[in-house]
Amino acid sequence: MSGLLEGRTAVITGAASGNGRGIARRFAEEGADVVIADIQEEDRLGGQPTHELLEAETDVRAAFVECDVTDRESVEDAVGAAEEFGGIDVMVNNAGIIGPQKPLTEVGYEEYRQLMDINLDGVYFGTQAAAAAMIDGDDGGSIVNMSSAAGFEGYSNLTPYSTAKGGVRLFSYAAAGDLGQHDIRVNSIHPGQIDTAMTSEDMASGEPEQNDQATPGIPLGRPGLPKEVGDVAVFLASDLASYVTGESILIDGGLTNTG
Template sequence: MTYPILQDKVALVTGAGMGMGAATARLLAGAGARVAVADLNEEAGERTVAEIEAEGGSACYVKVDVSRSEQVETMVDAVVAAYGRLDVAVNNAAITPDVAPLSEFDEDYWDRLMGVNLKGVALSLKFELRQLIKQGGGGSIVNVSSVRGFSGQPNAAAYVAAKHGVVALTKVAAMENGARNIRVNCVAPGAIDTPMLAASLARRGQTAADIAPTMSLLNRLGTPDEVAQASLWLVSDLASYVTGSTIHPDAGYTGN
């Protein structure tokens, strides 16, 4: 059951067309928020909006490439134009990890991945924070990192570096904005059953059954909804004394 802990709040979720982003957008809407569903994939984003509306929620779609500053600024402006303000954001947009050793990494893919997975979070923070500061009254932001933000992984240097960077951005943003009552936190999911993980495993010649025993003390993949619950708690007032922190929905992987 979802309780209306975000009643009358306006939320923005990037990468909300599928996977964890879509689950998060639906959960925030179920908790009472009006949700801006931001994604580069228009069909996927509109599908999430339709799912929210079918459940009685309020949502709108915003097309965005989070690696482009002007598009991210326009995204935040569109949320404010639609709903009058911004209260919470979940910066989830990311692309599939790289698959080459560091000695042979593809520079074009490195640049694209860094543009979305790291710069995209930084740009989202930049313009979300500007809006929250302009409004006054505080707010709450969650950035989505990964267990790879706390450990290495062979043949995924760009992804690992970017996800470490997301944790660092979270700490800096929390330090800079705590006095304004703007909280910035992070979730670092483990092996979650999403289209992105499936694509990444396929590129590596692996299956979910191959990784579950080593990636999870519960011997299973997590669900997008289980990660979304962590984000919901962090953006809500239930976590009013939490900032600069990371929650690990990873079935014990990081701590073991």
């Protein structure tokens, strides 16, 4: 690869599996040392844990740290773990769940609260912790927040998920305004139908973002791959995006804006 992230250290939440694992692999291929911050070490689909895979495939350093993104101190500890590799340069707030898939009136408070705690509060805590460390380091940095195509469109039977992902998009805009003076860029990425375990195991049939039935409606005619999400994250983390902040990028094969 071209070494776009050579000499940088990234912390990626929820990187044991799925899009987070795809992002971690692309970052390592581009030369970044990576801290994998997740509640579990094992990939949901099996195989080597992500940090071991990165060190086997590349010359970078990688580490796993157990992290619950709903716990502010746990997130701060994950960011602090980057000091082992010289301090954080890139934060990817990727951890998330699909949550309840049913009509709004049937969603219980505890279900709603769990989803918001992980998908929105976790992004808030991660951005806050990373920004504080980047300001202390005085070298700027890049924060990439994982939203969704549902952050642009409201999906029926996924009201809490759409609410949280829309919140991530607007939060990222606001954070970009706050942190630009410190040379910290904040952007969000918005995957649509991506081929992950979350797609195949966690989604109920009939949901337009992930259901196989949505594939014919995607202009590019196929689901995306975690590597393709990783490609966009690499761009936003690298100097190629040095003048890009407060931006949201859809990764959905054209579905949202053409449907």
